[in-house]
Amino acid sequence: MFINNKIIGFCQVSKSYLAKQKHIAFLYNLYLNPDYRSKGYAKKLVNFILEKIKTQNIERIFISYLAKNKFARGFYDHLDFKQCGVKEKAAKNNNEYDDEVEMVLEIK
Numbered sequence: 052m053f054i055n056n057k058i059i060g061f062c063q064v065s066k067s068y069l070a071k072q073k074h075i076a077f078l079y080n081l082y083l084n085p086d087y088r089s090k091g092y093a094k095k096l097v098n099f100i101l102e103k104i105k106t107q108n109i110e111r112i113f114i115s116y117l118a119k120n121k122f123a124r125g126f127y128d129h130l131d132f133k134q135c136g137v138k139e140k141a142a143k144n145n146n147e148y149d150d151e152v153e154m155v156l157e158i159k
Contacts, residue, residue, distance in 0.1 A: 052083075052096045059084045060096055066107065074110040081114075097130060104158060111155050117142055118150040132156045 052060040060083035066076045078100065083093045104112060114132060116123035132154035141151035 059087045
C-alpha cells in the first residue's frame with residue numbers, strides 16, 4: 052500500500068498449488084507503518100486482497116498470529132475470521148514461548 056509514492060504497508064498472500072488444496076490461500080506478514088496504524092489502512096489493505104482472492108476460486112483463507120498479540124485477534128475477529136486451531140509454543144523469544152493462533156475466513 053502506498054501513499055504519495057511511499058510504502059506504508061504490505062501483506063503477502065500465497066495460494067496452495069497442491070491439487071487437493073487449490074481452494075485455499077494464506078495471508079501472512081501483514082505490516083503497517085506505525086504512523087498509519089489505527090486509521091483503517093490495514094482493513095483497506097486486507098479487504099483489497101480479499102476482493103482479489105474472490106476472483107481466484109479461493110474458498111478459504113488462513114491467517115495466523117501470536118497469541119500475545121491481542122490487537123491482531125481483535126482485527127481478524129472484526130474481519131469475520133474464525134479461530135480454527137492453536138499451535139502451542141510455536142514461537143520462542145528470549146526463552147519465552149508464545150502460541151500461534153490459526154484463523155480462517157470462508158470466502159462467500
